[in-house]
Amino acid sequence: MNLNYIDAHAHLNFNAFDNDRKEVINALRTDGGGAINIGVDVETSAASIKLAEEHEHIWPSVGCHPTAANEDFNIDRYRDLIEKNEDSIVAVGECGLDYFRSANRDDENKKLQREVFEAQVKLAIKKDLPLILHMRPREGSMDAYEEGLDILEYYSKNGGKNLRGTAHFFVGDDEIAARFLDINFHISVTGVITFDDSLRATISSLPTDRLLVETDAPFAAPVPHRGERNSPLYVPDIISALAEEKGIHQDELAVQIVSNTQRLFSL
Secondary structure, X not given: OOOOEEEEEEOOOOHHHOOOHHHHHHHHHHOOEEEEEOOOOHHHHHHHHHHHHHOOOEEEEEOOOHHHOOOOOOHXXXXXXXXXXXXXXXXXXXEEEEOOOHHHOOHHHHHHHHHHHHHHHHHHHHHOOOEEEEEEOOXXXXXXXXXXXXXXXXXXXXXOOOOOEEEOOOOOOHHHHHHXXXXXXXXXXXXXXXXXXXXXXXXXXXXXXXXXXXXXXXXXXXXXXOOOOOOHHHHHHHHHHHHHHHOOOHHHHHHXXXXXXXXXXXX
16 A cells, blocks of 8 residues: 555544544545554553554554553453454554653552553563553653663663664653664654754754654644644644755655654554
């Protein structure tokens, strides 16, 4: 299937699309687009698999979001989903660490998040699947990135030869980006690049062959759609802003981003 673009991270099975999901997915196909549809718990992971079964330009991931880590997490349920759907699942995630809200930062919660994250890292390595990372630090800090990278770097050095993935919704700095690149991860660019000057400066220095583009739909719509529900159909707006920042023709960059996404997720 020839694609003009791929949204590396969307939630098309979320309630925000209940009224027009079919229309959005059909419009995406007409536009020559595709999407990785992301699970955040067992229920949404199963829904992502079902959605992908119905549409050849949608691919599913399965994973437990860090803010869902206390909801009776059982890694066997995710392993079973993967083993029953090995031909369709393209990634483990979104998973990681989220310290943005104070309720997620007490010692017990952080310990649980790390345990749940590590279980999914091990699963991804065993099943030879890339990880889709959710690392959200507290405001003014890089704490979730730093602790998450400490875990990933440990597994990278200790037998995780096929450890790979993408840093979803990247808002880190130059040092954090470099650490991800050093362990064979990609950086996923969102619509934030269309309105955040400091992030643009970091992204502009990164190698083009390690970048993905995502919407995180229905959240965080790019300019000129700020305030609207986000959609995979807005990926070209993000690519346009990224191409301008890197001084590359938009069509050339789009081809590169599709290639990066297909390679990472074995599409």
